[in-house]
Amino acid sequence: MPPSLELPSYLSQSPEVSERFEKLRNRPVKLKVENLSKKFDTPNGEISALNKINFQIFRREFISVIGPSGCGKTTLIRILAGLDFPTSGNVFLEGRKMEGPGAERGMVFQDYTLFPWLSVKKNVMFGLEIKGLGKLKAEAEAMEWLDIVGLGKFADAYPEQLSGGMKQRVAIARSLANRPEILFLDEPFGALDAQTRSSMQAYLLKIWQNVDVTVFFVTHDLDEAIYLSDRILVLRANPGEIDELIEVPVPRPRAPGQFLTPEFLATKKRLEELIRPPELAQNDEFPMVRLTEVGDEVE
Amino acid sequence: MSEVKSKSREHWFGIRKDLAPGRRTLLTVCSFGIPLLVWVTVSYVPFIWHPDIKLEISADRDGVTTVFTAGDRVSKEFFPTFVEAVRQENRKVLDARVKNNPHFVSRRENIKRLRHLAPLGVANGWLKNNERQNDEKIFNLWKQLAEGELASRAISLSQENLEIIEENWILLSKASPTFNLKLYPTEALLKLIPQGISSNPVYLPAPHEVINAGWLDFNTVPENGMPTMWERYRHSLNIIFWGFAYSCLLGIPLAILCGSFDFFSKLHEPFVDFFRYMPAPTFSVLFVAFLGTADAPKIMLVFVGTFFQLVLVIANTTRLLENSLIEAAQTLGAKRRQLLGRIILPGILPNLYNDLRILLGWAWTWLVIAELIGEKTGLTGFIDTQGTRYNFDRVFPVIILIGLTGFFTDRLLNWLRYLFFPWTEEVRQAPKGLLTRLLLSSTDRTTYFK
DSSP: OOOSSOOOOTTOOOHHHHHHHHHHHTSOEEEEEEEEEEEEEETTEEEEEEEEEEEEEETTOEEEEEOSTTSSHHHHHHHHHTSSOOSEEEEEETTEEOOSOOTTEEEEOTTOOOOTTSOHHHHHHHHHHHHTOOHHHHHHHHHHHHHHTTOGGGTTSOGGGSOHHHHHHHHHHHHHHTOOSEEEEESTTTTSOHHHHHHHHHHHHHHHHHSOOEEEEEOSOHHHHHHHOSEEEEEETTTTEEEEEEEOOOOSSOOGGGGGSHHHHHHHHHHHHHHSOHHHHHHTOOOOOOOOOOSSOOO | OOOOOOGGGOOSOOTTOOOOHHHHHHHHHHHHHHHHHHHHHHHHOTTTSOOEEEEEEOOOOTTOOOOOOTTOEEETTHHHHHHHHHHHHHHHHHHHHHTTOOOBOOHHHHHHHHHTTHHHHHHHTSSOGGGTTOHHHHHHHHHHHHTTSOOOSSSOOOHHHHHHHHHHHHHHHHHOSSOOGGGOOOBOOOOOOOEEEEEOOTTSOOHHHHHHHHHHHHHSOOSTTOOOHHHHHHHHHHHHHHHHHHHHHHHHHHHHHHHHOHHHHHHHHHHHHHHTTSOGGGGHHHHHHHHOSSSHHHHHHHHHHHHHHHHHHHHHHHHHSOHHHHHHHHHTTOOHHHIIIIIIHHHHHHHHHHHHHHHHHHHHHHHHHHTTSSSOOHHHHHHHHHHHTTOHHHHHHHHHHHHHHHHHHHHHHHHHHHHHOTTSHHHHHSOOOHHHHHHSOTTSGGGSOO
């Protein structure tokens, strides 16, 4: 089927966009991933979930990872956050080799993971108290963060009393209150309905614009990846390798209106090609027997 | 939180559908009411069961060694035979008398025959319980009954027995106009014909008998220096408390370590798993051997009975805590010690609390066995003694007391959860109101949460 729209190449960038990427590349490297591999032993032999992954993230960059299911997105983010160990390879944060989890790398999970026995405020205070901040100071800071995510008046509620979107905002506030150098988000909006999801995306963009934090974002939603990111890391499954690292040509600041701009659609088309290559798409076609007919010849 | 339902659409039997609050309350009341009603009905409606006759007046048969006294129960099949045998003996005595060849027996035997009136005297309050062998009072009783000065209210004497009383009094008063044992006749007196009322077997006392016996036992100080019921109760509570406390004190930390670290899990759990299959009571002899016969072996038995279960159950509860909570805390900078104290412990606490509630119920089972080892003590000691004497009306109040204690402890602990764990979904969705919450069923589906 011929494309119905004439789209520019996703590689062509407007002058201001390419200037922005130029500046980004001159920033210090925040996270460096070197020859990262992860293998799993299964009854059917060894599986290479990640194979020789190399990339770097610059300071205050927003980078997304997408890929077909089973491509190792979650494995990758968990290794970067220190929750899993790589079979080989290293992760460097500002040149320091990382081993095990730590407060400098915050993480937001898909299933919220708020501590149900703590109030919303105390959830946000958790990391601050661990850091050794006094109770009063921690409380003041937590309240500040809750105001930023717009949940100040829910400070004394328990997590279970909040909706999914609100829970996730608390989780983000809790991670950011710790002032991490890099924030990992593992499909954070995956469990939310479409409307909450888009407002959460707007929230995240706004927060990211106002806070000095580098974001590493895993998603399977192409629109979300393009809308939020500076660059998109496309992973391929079996073995899990980097397919392409795309610079998103959509200018900032981002707005929901950009979903239909030529550069947005061009990027999306490219991502679709990468994630569902035509040769794979053909395999998906299967014969279907028509069981009933209405009989009015209308398809 | 419960949904508002339209009456007409509501069904009594919906799979996994909650009933309306009114219906739930009704059924809860029924769950206690029905067994009670069955007990009351079987006890007080004679034709439902009542397979026995409870003797009010008894007699000894000649040459038969099995002796029934008033208060004993005989089966309804046997009772007519018993009555007929006594009647036959009386007939022989009368026949002999008519033929002017009266039977003679020992004076002692006649005194015994007269004493069979004593239970009737006690039942009417004319005799005190310890006057059953006071022959002077019994003599007066015969006199007054024969002369119609007294009429038995508590036990309605049969016409047959009234005639026997008069007949005997003629003989007795002729020989001994006033009370004088030495003048008692040696000519055989007639025996009272056994009389009784329809009753249930001894192991099913009626509610009022149980209440009376219980009231008496719990309000009297026993002679011969035995402990009162309340002292026994306190003693039982003491043993279960310490046994369970030691179990928790050692078991909970070990269980949390096992649930958190594979190291401790693999080091301890296989053995604990093996040990719990060895029945604790079989060690009782061992405990008595090295801990003496006082309370120590009993506490030890409750401890051994609950400890191994507790470790496994709570270790498993600990493992049920969502791993992502621990990971989230790690990415917030928490280290091992903080994870244990600030995530794992508070995270499993509501479930751990529920586990302990269930385990405490098991501890009561062990208590019953524990109190029978070494020196028999406490409530179970009492149950054991009275049970072997067939005093089941005195046994049931104690069994019910144990049941009520367990039940109300559990209700109380259940209710305390509303104070301790306000953040759990179950508590937040539970209906408000102190009494409602106290009575809220512990079997509601949300008791365990993840």
